[in-house]
Amino acid sequence: QSALTQPASVSGSPGQSITISCTGTSSDLGAYNYVSWYQQHPGKAPKALIYDVSKRPSGVSNRFSGSKSGNTASLTISGLQAEDEADYYCSSYTSSSTLVFGGGTKLTVL
Amino acid sequence: EVQLLESGGGLVQPGGSLRLSCAASGFTFSSYAMSWVRQAPGKGLEWVSGISGSGGNTYYADSVKGRFTISGDNSKNTLYLQMNSLRAEDTALYYCAKDRYVVIPAAIDYWGQGTLVTVSS
Numbered sequence: 219q220s221a222l223t224q225p226a227s228v229s230g231s232p233g234q235s236i237t238i239s240c241t242g243t244s245s246d247l248g249a250y251n252y253v254s255w256y257q258q259h260p261g262k263a264p265k266a267l268i269y270d271v272s273k274r275p276s277g278v279s280n281r282f283s284g285s286k287s288g289n290t291a292s293l294t295i296s297g298l299q300a301e302d303e304a305d306y307y308c309s310s311y312t313s314s315s316t317l318v319f320g321g322g323t324k325l326t327v328l
Numbered sequence: 329e330v331q332l333l334e335s336g337g338g339l340v341q342p343g344g345s346l347r348l349s350c351a352a353s354g355f356t357f358s359s360y361a362m363s364w365v366r367q368a369p370g371k372g373l374e375w376v377s378g379i380s381g382s383g384g385n386t387y388y389a390d391s392v393k394g395r396f397t398i399s400g401d402n403s404k405n406t407l408y409l410q411m412n413s414l415r416a417e418d419t420a421l422y423y424c425a426k427d428r429y430v431v432i433p434a435a436i437d438y439w440g441q442g443t444l445v446t447v448s449s
Contacts, residue, residue: 219390221372252434256373263442264373269428269435307373311434315387317363322372 222247222308222320229326235296238323240308241289246318248289252311255284255293258322259304267306268293295325303327330354330438332424337443344414348443350407350424357405358382361427363436364398364409366420366445376422377409378433387433392418414447421445 223241230236240247240255247253255268266275268284271291281296291310295302308320336348348364363378377398378387386398397410407424421442428435 250434252432254435256436258373263423263439264436265439266435266437269437275437305372309373309375309436311432315385315432316389317375317378317433317436319365319373319375 219246219312219314219316219318222310222318224306224308224320224323226321227324227326229328230295230298231328232298232300234298235294236298236325238293238295238306238308238325240291240293240310240320242291242310242318243289245314246312247286247291247310249313250311251286253284253286253291254309255282255291256307256309257302257304258307264307298327300327330426332426332438332440334422334424334440334443337422337445339446339448340414341449342415342447344447345410345412346414346445348409348411348422348424348445350440352405352407352424352426355426357400358402359430361429361431361433362400362407363425363427363433364407365423365425365436365439366418367423367442368417368420371420374420375433378427379407380432381430385431411445414445416447419445419447
């Protein structure tokens with residue numbers, strides 16, 4: 219099972235919006251709406267931001283939103299803040315009954 | 329409050345074995361699928377294995393199939409990962425993770441802090 223494809227890095231200025239893409243195949247991301255996004259700060263465990271493509275867990279800021287079109291999912295962060303600087307990972311359930319992650323995207327807040 | 333506390337990591341020689349444990353609390357352990365996810369130093373997340381809430385269904389990444397075995401003890405609210413025939417490339421921080429769903433590992437909602445496994449001679 220190959221990893222989902224994410225850009226290695228993205229950047230934005232405080233207050234701006236950025237979007238991170240996550241591309242899979244018709245056997246994973248394109249076949250199911252079990253797409254999740256996670257935020258990981260250095261030295262910390264990941265934190266769930268989005269599940270089922272666009273749902274936010276309780277307590278997660280509404281500045282984070284998710285969407286999907288075909289084999290590509292996207293995470294949008296609006297009103298960028300310094301604390302958003304972190305690594306972001308997408309994941310998808312697969313037709314092999316496994317979970318696959320993206321390679322991760324490092325977000326830099328300029 | 330959901331808590332996941334991993335233990336059992338350490339230094340092991342190539343070809344050796346190790347058993348990881350994850351003590352869970354704050355939720356009904358048998359009602360959710362659980363997973364092990366690893367992260368090699370400086371690298372991304374890699375899903376390793378999952379198990380349904382009942383324990384009747386287990387799932388593995390191709391990279392560990394035949395070498396690792398996941399299991400759970402619902403009476404002890406504890407998840408395990410038996411790792412055999414360890415290789416240098418298995419060196420990573422291993423996270424225990426709770427899923428939102430019962431049967432399949434589809435959406436992790438809580439993560440432990442991880443236990444470090446180092447495979448080296």
